[in-house]
Amino acid sequence: MFFWWLLWFFYVAAYIYVVILIISDLFRDEKLSGWLKAVWIIFLVFVPFLTALVYVIARGSGMAERAAAARGYTMPESDDYHPSASANPADDIAKAKELLDAGVISQGEFDALKSKALGNQYFGA
Structure with a gap:
């Protein structure tokens, strides 16, 4: 019984972590309109597991790029003299x-x- 409770707690914590990552990525994305961000969040509330899975599959590569840009690990786009x-x-x-x-x-x-x-x-x- 304890093992199943512990496993269930792990899954819930992992899912909450994924949802937080998705929401932070949504607000970090400047190319996505506010309406589309709202649609993603509404689907996260009403169809949570499927929406999270679709989001990670559809926008997963962009998530890594936006996270790196937020941390400041990107190279400048211009080759101007600094x-x-x-x-x-x-x-x-x-x-x-x-x-x-x-x-x-x-x-x-x-x-x-x-x-x-x-x-x-x-x-x-």
Whole structure:
């Protein structure tokens, strides 16, 4: 008897965990409209097991991507130059010097970029 009660408790806890994951994924998804989110939640309330199963099958791969994006593990989509992303301080300083020579930045801004590039070398920031 105790074993069956324990097994039933495990299944209920696992199902609640899955429902919480689905609801958090629904609200994390920016592409899904509010009406569709409401429909998914209504089906989760009235046909819970089947809806959870269909959701995981239909939208499971997107769940992992949205969870990783929420944790901040995604790579930026642009390949633009970011001083903090450069591994070589000499390149940072050379690019800043080009901007100074072109008149895009002032001497003070060049000095700030130079000190930041040199700081990145020693602190890995």
